[in-house]
Amino acid sequence: MSEVKVGIINITGYIGMEIARLLRQHPGVKLTSITGRGAVGKQVSEVLPHLDDFDLTIKAELDQVDFAFSALPHGESATTVVGMLERGIKVVDVSADFRLKDAAEFQRWYELTHPAPQYLEEAAYGLVELNRGKIASARLVANPGCFPTGAILALAPAVREGLIEPDIIVDSKSGVSGAGRTLSLTTHYAEANENVSAYAFEGHRHLPEIVQELQQMAPEPALSVTFLPHLVPMTRGIFTSCYAKLREGKIAGGEGGREKISKLYRDFYGGEAFVKVVAAPPQTKQTRGSNRCLIYPTIDLRTGRLIVISCLDNLVKGGAGQAIQNMNLMLGFSEETGLEGLAVYP
Amino acid sequence: MSEVKVGIINITGYIGMEIARLLRQHPGVKLTSITGRGAVGKQVSEVLPHLDDFDLTIKAELDQVDFAFSALPHGESATTVVGMLERGIKVVDVSADFRLKDAAEFQRWYELTHPAPQYLEEAAYGLVELNRGKIASARLVANPGCFPTGAILALAPAVREGLIEPDIIVDSKSGVSGAGRTLSLTTHYAEANENVSAYAFEGHRHLPEIVQELQQMAPEPALSVTFLPHLVPMTRGIFTSCYAKLREGKIAGGEGGREKISKLYRDFYGGEAFVKVVAAPPQTKQTRGSNRCLIYPTIDLRTGRLIVISCLDNLVKGGAGQAIQNMNLMLGFSEETGLEGLAVYP
């Protein structure tokens, strides 16, 4: 295959620049065009020195490319993406614009009328491990949110197999880069450092995404998910702790149940390159910079409750890496191409 | 009152040294004697330079004092504490040795035969806001664990009033100083930094403490608590997120329910100097270095679930500060004496 020309729309955000880093190692594509708000006309090396291997100028619009990543903010992305599609360019949209299937639901959560609802049905939800078929043939993929990636991967086997009661608690701990590069007091160093906080008590925009994907795996009963995201003082990483009661008669609560649940998870994700069911409790550091999601299902023996932990790097499996994984599927590359990097530990 | 002579057994741990820091500001007592494993014979200024205002030599045993804090590890503390009591010295024991009322339960969790079970009944559990009467007249107070302090204070109003179902999730995020000063790979900087992990999946020793104290407030029904502690990369602070279903017919799930629950919590802790029910989500940084526990109860409107957040500094309200608060009660000082310091923010 001759080299595919790829563009990144809005390289100056954390996901955009991380896509560039990872593409550098991809043998089948070449990053040939980039845009970036507020930096038009500058060399990428000037704005993002760690990317100075790329001899590229930041432009207002992409040059002709074969494939594009849009890393624009939600609301802005949809219109740009549609323009690309109409010119025959396949797109992975990193924003939230095409994740929710229901335009009304989008409006409720994002307080915007959806700019292109006619594409919602077509857009594939880009959680590869659960949606490989549709992604492979899609021209538009909605890259999942960072929290949903960790939460859905952690819960999918249990939900699909009907192992748990519908009452689910998802308690996530995220590094600060998840809040993006836009300045705010919350992400001001002296405020975020040596601090833990929780936010979005009224409901986080990633909640409907989690529910949409899990519910379609098991339409009954209706899930009742509480999702509370926390901010912890580190740059990268999401640690998600999920809690739910085991349904009676499905899995026993004892040591044997633990083995059973672990095997069930291993079978579910058997053969996956980027989702690993681990035998010991994982840590976010084991995923730093890599496209891995580590999952640890276990049972609280005293209460018979299922606990599932997932760890990932919010900018890689929770963002740029997953975007490239989607691109690989869409373009017919092996899914792992360019994503072989191991975690940068410690 | 003439100045009370106070001693600290094992000043070289984090709780021990923090007691010294706080005592410095106490007008009614004077730190006159200290011990510390591995540093006997040294000046405190040499071993702990930030305490060089104290002109004290670290000894193998305490000199004659009127009151003592034991900051020895569990198992070791009990015997030393009993020796103090027998000499007529009141003690706050910071270790876990006298927290659990049941010697068999102690043995199960700590894998030790209790060295002084005859004192278990007498020892007061030192969570002042819930046990003020017994503490005031006690000669031995078991200072609560750092996690139980946050969890029990967060849940006590809801449990006592019977507002919630017995299925409770307690998800705590702790700074690394909570693991103490003993070296381990887990607390090695390069491992703990930029990392989140969970531990004690088999049950943390603070769990029986949480259950013991909550259950006695509401003997029925039996509580089913899952407690999962997490390690986050900061030095001080515990952020605890509690989740439980509201019992039907007690509190409505809507906005009105939120106000009701907040009022109920404010009433419960009305007049407390160190437990504040706050109107906006709190952060651990707001408690750094202070004896405050901040509590934020709310309702997840979508699921009708109660969420209660608590924040505290594990070394102060979760350790040394609470120990001094107990001492104040035991010696007849105003509870706030020496504990007036505001949070060191940012």
Next chain:
Amino acid sequence: MSEVKVGIINITGYIGMEIARLLRQHPGVKLTSITGRGAVGKQVSEVLPHLDDFDLTIKAELDQVDFAFSALPHGESATTVVGMLERGIKVVDVSADFRLKDAAEFQRWYELTHPAPQYLEEAAYGLVELNRGKIASARLVANPGCFPTGAILALAPAVREGLIEPDIIVDSKSGVSGAGRTLSLTTHYAEANENVSAYAFEGHRHLPEIVQELQQMAPEPALSVTFLPHLVPMTRGIFTSCYAKLREGKIAGGEGGREKISKLYRDFYGGEAFVKVVAAPPQTKQTRGSNRCLIYPTIDLRTGRLIVISCLDNLVKGGAGQAIQNMNLMLGFSEETGLEGLAVYP
């Protein structure tokens, strides 16, 4: 003395809020009025929850007070300060407006015409340990910059005694709160965390302050100071490393020289409550939250070069604490009043 009414102009910055925290422990004064840009009309507890002990509303202008701290940015502060002076109110100005004695020098470094040059001569430079007399009788004190506090205290004994050659390197490492609370990409968490950088290669505004104060102690020869500030990923603390050649014939370079220089420093700062010459290399953590500056002079035996280290908390001895130390002198309180807090370690 009846209680003195004190005001803080711009409490919403880090120095302003830290002054409030420390005043809380001061028995002789009472914080009665506060202003804060962008938060006028709000309760302090709403904007700065850790200060909720103060039942104060943030106003546009101070009410009648006996003493004021101005924590406005440079350029803005001078005019406000002059207004206070004219109403007979003594002021400690935390901004840079009255630090440099020469209006032209101010203009060169701050690119502003000085709004009140007639007060430059009168204003006392508020480094108490070196300027106690003038401060005690001043009605306007210019609180030193955080870097100059550490650098001048480290070098003053050597410069005054003529021990070193005029070629001096000052390499400072500052926590991020030193950059204030105004948002910037440099202080965005994900950028500042896990990162070290240097800045102000064209000359930092604290350089002329350092030179002004040191040079007046020893007019000859002209000092040639290179000052390079670095940003390190922590919230509070400045670690300053100073390097200079020992002048021949003054102090021998060997072990004996080390003892001599240490004694000379100890004598210089003998009796000071807040400047401690230490016998072992200090760490910023030993000063966190306290008004201490720790100084460690030594000699590089191989090269015969003097090395002096100083550590302080930029928001306390390098800011709010020093401001209160100045107020104490100006109002006739004991210098240590309200500043007794030990370092919050770890």
Next chain:
Amino acid sequence: MSEVKVGIINITGYIGMEIARLLRQHPGVKLTSITGRGAVGKQVSEVLPHLDDFDLTIKAELDQVDFAFSALPHGESATTVVGMLERGIKVVDVSADFRLKDAAEFQRWYELTHPAPQYLEEAAYGLVELNRGKIASARLVANPGCFPTGAILALAPAVREGLIEPDIIVDSKSGVSGAGRTLSLTTHYAEANENVSAYAFEGHRHLPEIVQELQQMAPEPALSVTFLPHLVPMTRGIFTSCYAKLREGKIAGGEGGREKISKLYRDFYGGEAFVKVVAAPPQTKQTRGSNRCLIYPTIDLRTGRLIVISCLDNLVKGGAGQAIQNMNLMLGFSEETGLEGLAVYP
């Protein structure tokens, strides 16, 4: 070329495990054997989960390999290395054992009689950019220390060209992983976090290495180097600030001098893949995880002093990456093979 079998001696230290991470991306070699103290008999995935792609058992001794990295501590490494050499295996020794050319100097600094002084002359000092020829033909390469890599690269152009006076200050700021994986109170999280300290005031073992390499570039005059390492609270990265007076008549001190010095540095390192002379002040974060050393030379216009900054990742260019760069040269691979990874930013 058929795949080269490579072994790592002591993979359980930070440099050892980082070599494994980087080798994973190397198309020409295969990691086939590993040893690790205290973990013999275990699978690498069990001990180092982020390396679970390697299906290798940790052994007491290496199996037959074509090339080896020794990541043993100094003193222990030499004997093992000699054994490898005698079996015809080329080695990069990451320890300090073969860095100093003079056995007496080794003894002075490391307080050990050198176990194999007969190899000191033969061993090539593995700073590729300055010693490429000797390394390419060596069978034993001594991988430079992390601090010397940054300091020597920063100063080499100035020293070789005789631009500076012999009085040189090297002030380095290192992340905590530089202290290795062995537990100590200094690297205990709660002690190292939110803290800056300096150490090795009696002389750091990397000092003679710096002097040895710089002095041989310009035998006269004798250099007088003060090197002070500092510990800053981050995991990876070294930021080195070098200060020296420009020699008269060589480079003018003004803006023109700056351009001249920058050009001279760019010419010196022209064509280097891993040493970049940058036009704006660099930051350690720009090198995280990559094999880059960024160098920024400038002139303090007020004093006419040269300032040179260097940034690198102590575990990559200051350790594992440089070791692989050396291996590439020794085995005839392109120097960049396997080292193409860009910095993981932020």
